[in-house]
Amino acid sequence: MLVEEIMTPKERLTMVPQMAPVRRVIELMKAHGVKSVVVEKSSPHGAYGLVTYKNILQSIVAEEGDIDLLNVYDIASSPAISVSRKLDIKYAARLMVGSRIKRLLVVDDNEIYGILTMSDIIGVLMKEVE
Secondary structure (H helix, E strand, O other): HHHHOOOHHHHHHOOEEOOOOOHHHHHHHHHHHEEEEOOOOOOOOOOOEEEHHHHHHHHHHOOOHHHHEEHHHHHEOOOOOOEEOOOOOHHHHHHHHHHHEEEEEEOOEEEEEEEEHHHHHHHHHHHHHO
């Protein structure tokens, strides 16, 4: 099975510009019920980033709770680790486990196509067990 068969497509992602305030990201995550947002690239040859709950929590601790001083650019994991949509999911799963991450952006030709989460892969495994 390929990544593109189980990924969450780009149209369903929450994306933010690099200079968005962290407070706005938290509001978007709450409103959309998501645990991460994709950070837009700053130029055609730039890199996509990712902001997760972990990034936000680390920034709150570092800034002693004052998130109003931070923009997405300050806390995002950028470039985010990514895979091709034509990759077999077993290799994506190995990358996640080996890198201790829960999400991979799906990027081809430096354009985003979606996101693959550990939950997506587990969901497929659960269906196969049934």
